[in-house]
Amino acid sequence: MKSPDIEFERKDSDRLTITSRTRNRVSRGLESIKHEKIPYQIDRMLSHRINPCDTLVVSGFWRSGTTWLQQSLAEILKAKTVFEPFHFMVPAVKEIYAYNQLSTKDVLFLELYMPYYGDSILNGHPLHGFFDKALRADISGRVVRLLRNSVIESFRPRIVLKLVRGQLCLRAIQNTFSAPVIHIYRDPRAIVASIKGLWWDSMYEHLYLREQLIEPRDGRAEFFSNWYDDILEYDKRDTVTRIVAYWALTEKFVQHCYADQQAHISFVSYEELCRERNKSLLGVLKKLSVSHVPSGNFRALDADSWSTMAQRRGVSNDERITGWMKILSSSEIATVESIVQRFGFDDRLVNDR
Numbered sequence: 075m076k077s078p079d080i081e082f083e084r085k086d087s088d089r090l091t092i093t094s095r096t097r098n099r100v101s102r103g104l105e106s107i108k109h110e111k112i113p114y115q116i117d118r119m120l121s122h123r124i125n126p127c128d129t130l131v132v133s134g135f136w137r138s139g140t141t142w143l144q145q146s147l148a149e150i151l152k153a154k155t156v157f158e159p160f161h162f163m164v165p166a167v168k169e170i171y172a173y174n175q176l177s178t179k180d181v182l183f184l185e186l187y188m189p190y191y192g193d194s195i196l197n198g199h200p201l202h203g204f205f206d207k208a209l210r211a212d213i214s215g216r217v218v219r220l221l222r223n224s225v226i227e228s229f230r231p232r233i234v235l236k237l238v239r240g241q242l243c244l245r246a247i248q249n250t251f252s253a254p255v256i257h258i259y260r261d262p263r264a265i266v267a268s269i270k271g272l273w274w275d276s277m278y279e280h281l282y283l284r285e286q287l288i289e290p291r292d293g294r295a296e297f298f299s300n301w302y303d304d305i306l307e308y309d310k311r312d313t314v315t316r317i318v319a320y321w322a323l324t325e326k327f328v329q330h331c332y333a334d335q336q337a338h339i340s341f342v343s344y345e346e347l348c349r350e351r352n353k354s355l356l357g358v359l360k361k362l363s364v365s366h367v368p369s370g371n372f373r374a375l376d377a378d379s380w381s382t383m384a385q386r387r388g389v390s391n392d393e394r395i396t397g398w399m400k401i402l403s404s405s406e407i408a409t410v411e412s413i414v415q416r417f418g419f420d421d422r423l424v425n426d427r
Contacts, residue, residue: 130233137260166204202250322419
């Protein structure tokens, strides 16, 4: 005969297990609703009302303030966000991989891969259909809706799209769809310091410049082969060297594409945004003829972004701008500065020391 106490304990344990499982299912369901199923259905239903040329695009290298800027703009413009459409977990990007014969590449490569398009207008390439939908928020994937705080945000008629993997096709996207672009840049010493505190081992240790900039058979090698010997040499060196060189080379391509200055783009310094906040950002929006709404949250720039490291939340502006001095070694600083000077980006070094 079973002991009543033992039977009670078993039932109580089962109930706790069931409750825990139910809670987890509900939590997963709510997350799915918040970031994917219903928001995507709403986005898709409203997409025909959105003109891609009205979507504001935020571009920049990893850890340059793109997420902070996107979240702030979404609050100021009362817009919904499309977050990192080139992320490898977005289903629609697989067509781009297949087109460029990259389907067999591993995640370590795809995480840092930037799709390339060398002609001035997207034509006969999967990128055209991809961005025709992305600029209207009509692509599936939990990642692209990661920054939305509620389902209600999906009903907003304006969109702010941001991507850190768009530098090598940015001008073609803009020429094709006439969308306004903000390209944010940051002192590369601060970029390296921020990366060092986040994904150092899992992401950038596997970055190789030749693999990213020379080997893909899509035409990019024609441009980046100008620094072929540099690329081979940098690939032999440490992670800091490869990160900074990747930043410099991709920024060089952006600089090359916009050399004629005949485009609806504003290049914005992260450090200037930190110092000037709304004054600087409103000037950028005015330049791009992007109207803000009176009810927009103009204190949004004072907040930390979703991607801010826990130990960096709430730091001062000075710490945001010069905090890298406490993180990088003297040899790392020298490495960054030598590559910056090699590629002519001395003006990106903020002299607050």
